[in-house]
Amino acid sequence: MNRVYFDNAATTPISGEVIDAMLPVLRNQYGNPSSIHAEGRSVRALIENARKTVARSIGASTAEIFFTSGGTESNNMALKCAARDLGVQRIISSPIEHHCGLHTIESVQQQADVEVVWLPVNALGRVDMNALEQALADNGGKKTMVSLMHANNEIGTMIDLDQVSALCAQYGALLHSDTVQSIGHFHLDVGKTPIHFLSGAAHKFHGPKGVGFIYINGECPVHPFIDGGGQERNMRGGTENVYGIVGLAKALELACAEMEERADHIRSIRQYMIERLQESFDDIQFNGDLYGHSLYTVLSVSFPPSPKNELLLLSLDIAGVSASGGSACSSGAEKGSHVLSAIEADPARKSIRFSFSHYNTRDEVDFVVEKLKSILPVPVTTI
Numbered sequence: 001m002n003r004v005y006f007d008n009a010a011t012t013p014i015s016g017e018v019i020d021a022m023l024p025v026l027r028n029q030y031g032n033p034s035s036i037h038a039e040g041r042s043v044r045a046l047i048e049n050a051r052k053t054v055a056r057s058i059g060a061s062t063a064e065i066f067f068t069s070g071g072t073e074s075n076n077m078a079l080k081c082a083a084r085d086l087g088v089q090r091i092i093s094s095p096i097e098h099h100c101g102l103h104t105i106e107s108v109q110q111q112a113d114v115e116v117v118w119l120p121v122n123a124l125g126r127v128d129m130n131a132l133e134q135a136l137a138d139n140g141g142k143k144t145m146v147s148l149m150h151a152n153n154e155i156g157t158m159i160d161l162d163q164v165s166a167l168c169a170q171y172g173a174l175l176h177s178d179t180v181q182s183i184g185h186f187h188l189d190v191g192k193t194p195i196h197f198l199s200g201a202a203h204k205f206h207g208p209k210g211v212g213f214i215y216i217n218g219e220c221p222v223h224p225f226i227d228g229g230g231q232e233r234n235m236r237g238g239t240e241n242v243y244g245i246v247g248l249a250k251a252l253e254l255a256c257a258e259m260e261e262r263a264d265h266i267r268s269i270r271q272y273m274i275e276r277l278q279e280s281f282d283d284i285q286f287n288g289d290l291y292g293h294s295l296y297t298v299l300s301v302s303f304p305p306s307p308k309n310e311l312l313l314l315s316l317d318i319a320g321v322s323a324s325g326g327s328a329c330s331s332g333a334e335k336g337s338h339v340l341s342a343i344e345a346d347p348a349r350k351s352i353r354f355s356f357s358h359y360n361t362r363d364e365v366d367f368v369v370e371k372l373k374s375i376l377p378v379p380v381t382t383i
Contacts, residue, residue: 003320004364009153009181009298009355010324014247015206021250022208025243033240034229043242050249054213057256058198059189066214066232067245071180072100073225074199074214077236078176079104081222082145082197083112088174089142090115092135094127095342097149101178102338105147115142124289125157125343132164136171144171145196149178150186154339154353155288156298158182165193174220180204180212181295184255185263196220200252202244206357207251211244262358267296269360276369277301281376287340287351299354302345308376309350316352319371324353 005013025046031039033047048062055062068074079101082088091105095118109116117135120128127148136144146168151158161177168175176197179188184205190198197220201212216222216235228237255262277284287300303309313325325337340351354368 003322004360004367005322006354006356006360006364006368007322007324008357008360009204009353011203011209012206012357013359014203014208015251015254017254018207018247018251022243022247025246029242033242034231046242046246047240050245053249053253054200057188057252058183058215059191060215061218063233064190064215064218066216066235067240067248068199068212068214068236069210069241070203070212071098071178071199071201074201074212075100075176075178076104077214077222077225078197078199078216079108079145079147080112081225082174082176082220083108083114085222086145086174086220087143088114088145090117090139090144091147092117092119092132092144092173093147094119094121094149096121096125096152096154096339097147098153098178098180099338101147101149121342123343124292125152125155125287125339126289127159129160129163129167133167133171136167136173139171139173143174145174145176147176147178149181150188151179151181151295151298152288152339153181153298154337155300155343156295157288158293158295160293161188161195162193165195169194181297184252185259185295185297187259190215190217202248202251205251205255208244208247211241211248213248258358263296265358266356266360269356269362269365270296270299272362273299273354273365273368276365277372280369280373285349287343287345297356299356301352301354303350303352303376305348306350306376312350312375313352315375316368316371319375321368321371323368324355325351 029043031043033044051062051065055065091114093105105116108114119131148159150161165175174196179198180201183200196217198215203209224235226237231237283304285302287302288294316323
């Protein structure tokens, strides 16, 4: 065994079936989808078929799906267009959002003079729902948007999207959710759970990088975020990433078709790692809601204080283990996690995020635990 990849929350390996779907497009279907000739029309058909696949996967209309470069663009589009075009004057969010959400909200706050309400979170990373309802009720007559990620990318804690949606409907607020970590892993149906903006990225469910989508509810008439030609029904200028879009659709189709089977396997791998760590080390803790409503692909492990903690992530890398010390966008950079700070995690402890896919095995877990034991030789207390 050469290397073990346990950083699937950062990005997943592209599946062979997705590559097979993309290759014919790369090799043969080179037409511009905006062209009216045969080559252009055949490529346009690929995009529209992909749009149907994405729409069907979340219970949306094809007219509500727009392809983007990924989750960051989709989140920027939702938040900035809501302030610019829908009259949003107030955004309610949490301090543990992904940086692309946090920084976009901060930008909107400064540029559009939008009020921002940051909700408290508990030690598990769960948003205070009473505080959310109070913030919705005390809107001061301002049009409000709630922006909460469905599943936290660092510790895995999830919001109750149905409950949040119901509260937004009750108080007349718009709802945006970054679902980048949960799309393809959980069933989402915007027909049953009303939402106004939702984002996804292909590389989180074994598709290609550089392509994603945004769902925009048909009742939210926003203007283009990127000006240009008439692509994406005049909503997003720029020639479409056709082979990426085809790969996204294939990856999402597979993820939805195999969801239960993949989830069962990943949960078993995650639980096996929990048990191996607990039997191998003293004072192992886990960040987030380990057995509650949580993202089953993520395990945030908190190691006790040790002089070797500072180089633990690097030592794992040298030993052949790919993991993360924080959010995906900070992988490889040892800097403090805003999520761990928000849940008041002990700064003397070291947190490592292991994140899994259906490609991972128990043998890989054993490999990682043995490497950890050689790096952090902590004996189990015996009585």
